[in-house]
Amino acid sequence: MLTExxxxxxxxxxxxxxxxxxxxxxxxxxxxPTGKKTFYLQTRIGGKLTDxxxxxxxxxxxRAAREKAGEKLIEIKNKPTKDxxxxxxxxxxxxxxxxxxxxxxxxxxxxxxxxxxxxxxxKDLLKIPMAELGYDDVQKWHTKNKGLAPATIxxxxxxxxxSLEKARLWGFITSNPIADWxxxxxxxxxxxxxxxAQVQVLFExxxxxxxxxxxxxxxxxxxxxERKQETFPDYDDLELRFxxxxxxxxxxxxxTGLRYGEAINLKxxxxxxxxxxxxxxxTGSFRYVPLVSDSIADLSQLKRLNEAxxxxxxxxxxxxxxxxxxxxxxxxxxxxxRQLPFDCDFRMLRRTFGSRLVQKGVPVYHVSQLLGHTNVxxxxxxxxxxxxxxxxxxxxxxxxxxxxSV
Numbered sequence: 065m066l067t068e069x070x071x072x073x074x075x076x077x078x079x080x081x082x083x084x085x086x087x088x089x090x091x092x093x094x095x096x097p098t099g100k101k102t103f104y105l106q107t108r109i110g111g112k113l114t115d116x117x118x119x120x121x122x123x124x125x126x127r128a129a130r131e132k133a134g135e136k137l138i139e140i141k142n143k144p145t146k147d148x149x150x151x152x153x154x155x156x157x158x159x160x161x162x163x164x165x166x167x168x169x170x171x172x173x174x175x176x177x178x179x180x181x182x183x184x185x186x187k188d189l190l191k192i193p194m195a196e197l198g199y200d201d202v203q204k205w206h207t208k209n210k211g212l213a214p215a216t217i218x219x220x221x222x223x224x225x226x227s228l229e230k231a232r233l234w235g236f237i238t239s240n241p242i243a244d245w246x247x248x249x250x251x252x253x254x255x256x257x258x259x260x261a262q263v264q265v266l267f268e269x270x271x272x273x274x275x276x277x278x279x280x281x282x283x284x285x286x287x288x289x290e291r292k293q294e295t296f297p298d299y300d301d302l303e304l305r306f307x308x309x310x311x312x313x314x315x316x317x318x319x320t321g322l323r324y325g326e327a328i329n330l331k332x333x334x335x336x337x338x339x340x341x342x343x344x345x346x347t348g349s350f351r352y353v354p355l356v357s358d359s360i361a362d363l364s365q366l367k368r369l370n371e372a373x374x375x376x377x378x379x380x381x382x383x384x385x386x387x388x389x390x391x392x393x394x395x396x397x398x399x400x401x402r403q404l405p406f407d408c409d410f411r412m413l414r415r416t417f418g419s420r421l422v423q424k425g426v427p428v429y430h431v432s433q434l435l436g437h438t439n440v441x442x443x444x445x446x447x448x449x450x451x452x453x454x455x456x457x458x459x460x461x462x463x464x465x466x467x468x469s470v
Contacts, residue, residue, distance in 0.1 A: 066093065068126050074101060085126075091133040093121060103129040105136050156197055157183075157190030159236055164227050181223040189224075194231060198241045214248040221245060258416045262406055263318070269403045270311045277307040297372035304365050309382040310396050312362035317410055319359045321417035321435050324410040328390055330381045335363070344436050351436050418443070 066085045074083060076099045085091040090106045094115075103118040118124060118132050154162075160182050168175035183190070189201055202224065206217065221242070228240045258266070278299050285295040299307055306312060317327050326342045334341045338355045355363070363381065370378045374387035382390045401408060414435070421431045432443035 066091075066126060071101065071121055071126065085130065088130045088133045090137070091130060103133075105133045107137065107140060109140060154194055154236065155190065156186075156192050156194055159194055159231055160190065160227065163234065163236075164230060167230065178223045178226070181220050182227060185220050186224055194236045197228070197237070199245075202242050202245065214250040218247045218250070222247075256412050256415065257419050258408065258412055262408070263416070265406075266314070266400075266404065266408060267311075269400055270306075270314060272403075273400065274305070274307045274311060281307065297369075302365070302368050302372055304369055306362075306365070308369070308385070309366065309390055310393060310400075312359070312366050313382055313393065314413065315362050316359050317413040318417055319356045320353045321414050322353065323414065323436070326436075327410075328382055328393070331379050332367070332377075332381055333379070335381075342436065349436070351433065353434055 065087070066083065070083075071093055074093065074095050076095065076097065078097055080094060080096050082092045082094050082104075085093075092104050092106060094102050094104050096102075101121040103121060103124055105116040105118055107114060107116065116136060118129055118136075124132070160179070164182075165175070165179060168178060172178070186205065188205065189197060192201065202221065206221070209217065212220075225240070225242050225245060228237065228242060231237050232240045281296060281299060285298065288295050313327060316322065317324065320327075320340065320342075322330075322340070322342055323344065326344055329343075330340065334343070335355070338360055340353045340355060341350055342353050343350045366381065367377075370381075370383055370387065373385045374383070376387075378387050380389040384390060397410075418431055418435055421434070422428065428443050429440055432440040435443065437443050
């Protein structure tokens, strides 16, 4: 063990040699042939073994050398490596382009939305070096864009926060500057519902669409008959009130309150004795929903149409003319929405179903079960705030109170 006395007695030799301290790892005294004795700290920096000169033994006591060596070790530990320094000098825009974009494209099914937010909504941040990007920069962006809807602000800052968290994990920054950012509170808006008059208008627009498709099919079949070519199934012969999946899908959601994803992914095997087994991708659960007569008739017609178009039965209920399962109705539905004098989405159809039940005095607990809500409070929050028939409203509240008190 090194002591002051031992250091003074270290002999001078023809070649330089080292004597290590057993208290501080790496601390040593190098004795040179000239008789000069120097404290050094030997440690690895960037993977390379390095000697760091502390001072001559004449100028530094052993105790002071140990303290100085400890400080150096802490300093080295906290100092970023050359690779880390290089990473921290990279600008946010370069990080997004060179590292984050390839990651999103490889691991996400739809990376475009997040990338658009980073590249277009946070343009001012793209030129800032990663190590300099701070909470204040995001706060300034928030202040500048305070006119945006709270949900939009949360979505955009959420995308930024996710990218910076990846930057932290990959060593581009030591900490996520907005890790503690709290979401802007989103005020609850009244439930948007369709009136019965609007429901009628919606189905009139759908009927016009089916009429056009009907006429197109007849004209196309006539053209093929003239050329002695095989024709497509005739809608008249099939006794249908629609020409594809869209009208029965809308009617089904309005009559059952199924979520869009639950409805579009339905299979014929999910229906047994006019009861649907609805499987929720949102909660991972399933529930039973009875079919009303309108939807029973629609599904019966749709089954005939699918088999006529494909020449065989299909496993999925909602398929295109080639029997391929429908993944999205966005294009067809947006065409309908453009023709309506009001806006309408599938959530409004589902909410209209729930409101109809509450208006009829169905206990809110049962409404909650049919809608697949995880708890009855969700149903109360959305549907008991409606301007409903007062007696039906009171009856629904009494029913839920009775249920909860059991």
